[in-house]
Amino acid sequence: MANRNVKGHVQSLIAAVQFLTRIPVPLTVPFEERTLARSVIYFPAAGALIGIVSACGLGLFAWLLPPLAAAVVALALWIALSGGLHVDGWMDTADGVLSHRSRERMLEIMKDSRVGAMGVIAGVLLLLFKFALLAELAEAVPSRPSMLVWLVVCPIWSRWWMGAAIALYPNARQGQGMGAMFHGVRWRHPAAAFAAAFLLTAAALNAVGYSLPEAAGAAALFAAISALTGLAGASWLARKLGGLTGDTYGALNEGVEVAFLAAVIVVWRLMEQA
Known part of the structure; x- marks a missing residue:
């Protein structure tokens, strides 16, 4: 029984990585209800992998290239690690909810594989904002390499949300679409994911020199920022659509990421001026 339980969790971890990233894991797992529901526990771990690779890329390019160029390459790497899945969700969601049509028509627009004007505008603005934030990080990295830890932590909390x-x-x-695949998710799954995200964040911060109380405090602060941002976005979308879809999950991921990075830059600048 214990071995079966461990095997189930390993399969769920693999499912989370395969579902949320393009990091190759040459193993086959059953994408069934129980595995997918439990994979939510490991969403932060999948986010951590994306964050680690992205941070290593930004750190390398920040030493080799000017900050703006480094930010472009790092942004491309960040998007590639998820296969553009969440950016696509952001654009499809913008096309639907910003059309100001009926709920049913919004959902139809979001299913259309073609991208409309609002989706393009929203996508460009999102990428410009991320680029600007990454450029700020890239400029700081040569003198303060520890700033890269925030790029590790950011995808942890966006995937948790x-x-x-x-x-x-x-x-x-x-009961239709990608969201229906996870209908077995219960509160215990994101609750366990929260614990995992908190521990991963505290460990990452402690590794770059934060004391454990400082790491725990910073983890709590940015967990709150991510949750409040995600809650505001999800509540607004749910009122528009009568619930959420696979596209809106991707849109929420992107929204939480930019809010997280913006908060990091704001806090850092305030601390520099103090």
């Missing part, structure tokens, strides 16, 4: 949103809000498509 995706799991929380799956548990908190109904599926807008009533």
Whole structure:
């Protein structure tokens, strides 16, 4: 029984990495209800992998290239690690909810594989904002390499919120679409994911010199920022659509990421001026 339980969790971890990233894991796992529901626990771990690779890329390019160029390359790497899945969700969501049509028509627009004007505008603005924030980090990295830790931590909390949103809000498509794959998610899954995200964050911060109380305090602060941002976005989308969809989970991930990075830059600048 214990071996079967361990095997199930390993399969769920692999499923989380395969579902949320393009990092190759040459193993086959059953994408069934129980495995997918439990994979939510490991969403932060998948985010940590994306963050580690992205931070290593930004750190390398910040030493070799000017900050703006380094930010472009790091942003491309960051997007590639998830296969553009969440950016696509952001654009599809913008096309639907900014069309100001009926709920049913919004959902139809979001299913269309073609990208409309609002999706393009929203996508460009998102990438410009991320680029600007990464450029700020790239400029700081040569003198303060520890700033890279925030790029590690950022995807941890955005992926945690995706799991929380799956548990908190109904599926807008009533059993259809990607969101229906996770209908077995219960609150215990994102609750366990929160614990994992908190521990991963505290460990990452402690590794770059923060004391354990400082790391725990910073983890609590940015967990709150991520949760409040995600809750505001998810509540607004759910009112528009009658629930959430696979596209909106991706949009929420992107929204939490930019809010997290913006908060990091604001806090850092305030501390520099103090």
